[in-house]
Amino acid sequence: MTILAIDIGGTAIKVGKISISGKLISFQEYENDGTKGGPVLIERLCEIIDGQKEYSAIGVSTAGQVDSKSGTIIFANDNIPNYTGTQLKKILEERYKVPVAVENDVNAAALGERYFGAGRSYQNFICLTYGTGIGGAIIINSNVYKGLNGVAGEFGHILVHPNGLPCKCGKAGCYESYASTTALLKRAKEVDMSFYNGKIVFQHYEEGYLPIQEIVHDWINEVAIGITSLVHIFNPPAIIIGGGIMEQRNLVDKIEKQVQSMIMSSFAEVKILQAALGNKAGLFGAASLHLSNIITQ
Ligand SMILES: [Zn+2]
Numbered sequence: 343m344t345i346l347a348i349d350i351g352g353t354a355i356k357v358g359k360i361s362i363s364g365k366l367i368s369f370q371e372y373e374n375d376g377t378k379g380g381p382v383l384i385e386r387l388c389e390i391i392d393g394q395k396e397y398s399a400i401g402v403s404t405a406g407q408v409d410s411k412s413g414t415i416i417f418a419n420d421n422i423p424n425y426t427g428t429q430l431k432k433i434l435e436e437r438y439k440v441p442v443a444v445e446n447d448v449n450a451a452a453l454g455e456r457y458f459g460a461g462r463s464y465q466n467f468i469c470l471t472y473g474t475g476i477g478g479a480i481i482i483n484s485n486v487y488k489g490l491n492g493v494a495g496e497f498g499h500i501l502v503h504p505n506g507l508p509c510k511c512g513k514a515g516c517y518e519s520y521a522s523t524t525a526l527l528k529r530a531k532e533v534d535m536s537f538y539n540g541k542i543v544f545q546h547y548e549e550g551y552l553p554i555q556e557i558v559h560d561w562i563n564e565v566a567i568g569i570t571s572l573v574h575i576f577n578p579p580a581i582i583i584g585g586g587i588m589e590q591r592n593l594v595d596k597i598e599k600q601v602q603s604m605i606m607s608s609f610a611e612v613k614i615l616q617a618a619l620g621n622k623a624g625l626f627g628a629a630s631l632h633l634s635n636i637i638t639q
Contacts, residue, residue: 346397347628349447350387350404352376352421357390358622359397360629364458366622376405380418380425384433391438400434400442401628403450407493410631413444416492443631448495449486450627451584451619452479457630459618460582468578469617470497470569472585475510476518480576498522502567520564523587529557540587562593566600573601573609584617591616 344367349356355374359367372390376383391400406418406425413431434442445453452469455461461469465484471477478497480487488494498518499511506515507525519525523540530537533553537543546554569581581601588594598614605612619626 343399343632344397345629345632346391346394346400347625348387348391348400348402349450349622349624349628350374350383350402351447352405355387355390356622356625357394358625358629359394360626362633364626364629364633366625369622369625376422376425377420379423380415380428383422383425384428384430388437391434397440399440399632400438401631402430402434402442402444403447403624403628404430404444405447408444408446408449409492410443410445410449413442441632443628445486445627445631447624448477449479449488450631451477451617451623452481452486452582452627453630454619454623454625454627455582455584455617456481456484457633458626459623460615461580464580466576466578467580467582468572468576469582469584470572471617472521472523472565472583472587474522474524476522476568497568497572500568500571502564502571517564517568521561521568523585525564526557526561526587529561530554533557540590544590544593562596562600565597566604569597569601569614570604573605573612577609578612580613580615582615582617584620584623588616589620 343362345360347358347360353374355372358369361367374386405422406415409416415425415428415430418425430444431442455469461467467481469479476498478495480495500517501515502517502520503515507519508514509516509519530543543554547558594616601614
């Protein structure tokens with residue numbers, strides 16, 4: 343059985359064929375201008391799928407909030423206007439005559455890690471992705487816990503500093519205003535405008551440049567504050583952290599050390615793990631929507 347896995351983002355559409363054992367058989371990435379809107383995106387998507395052969399199901403990971411039962415986009419922001427309401431599963435099943443499953447990209451990435459990545463030995467864990475904001479997912483018994491409206495796991499908006507920095511959600515003091523990659527870079531750029539990406543910041547950090555060391559230490563502390571609360575709420579065996587910035591192994595170790603110093607001793611067994619699938623996690627997660635019932639748990 344081969345799954346056609348698709349990952350729809352605001353700026354790119356990734357397509358891969360993935361075997362039942364989790365082998366990536368083929369991979370292509372296409373540019374996508376999400377700002378042209380949902381209908382144009384669907385046209386582009388169908389053009390891409392039309393060129394694909396030999397698959398028995400389609401799994402889709404997409405930006406936006408998804409009702410995964412009906413495979414409908416229930417909310418998408420202005421990165422893809424007029425995408426809200428798109429009945430993605432219905433459209434693709436009618437056109438391609440194969441089973442289609444659709445999931446939100448953050449949840450799909452967590453499922454990808456569950457079945458093919460850092461979470462392979464865990465049925466329960468918490469996933470966090472650090473980037474422009476902070477995305478999160480709760481995996482319980484190998485499924486995504488969704489909450490009442492399907493939006494559980496918005497860890498980026500945990501209140502960590504009452505009356506603190508404004509957040510793009512309209513509130514203030516949210517976790518992502520302090521612990522996202524954007525938050526780190528914002529402070530680094532105040533020191534020097536040339537510190538505009540994580541790589542440059544960590545180069546100066548490793549070299550012992552004091553103003554940056556202070557900023558990075560503060561940031562690691564902020565990252566650990568959010569994780570500490572999650573450890574105390576869920577008592578999970580593992581927390582998987584991803585996003586480009588977490589690809590630095592020693593950073594993950596430092597965060598783990600900081601978290602260990604902040605949690606109660608009865609929670610100390612928790613492991614802080616580096617996400618393993620990078621920017622292909624959503625693609626593997628999309629495939630797992632069909633594989634999860636088949637794979638031995
Ligand atoms: Zn917020």
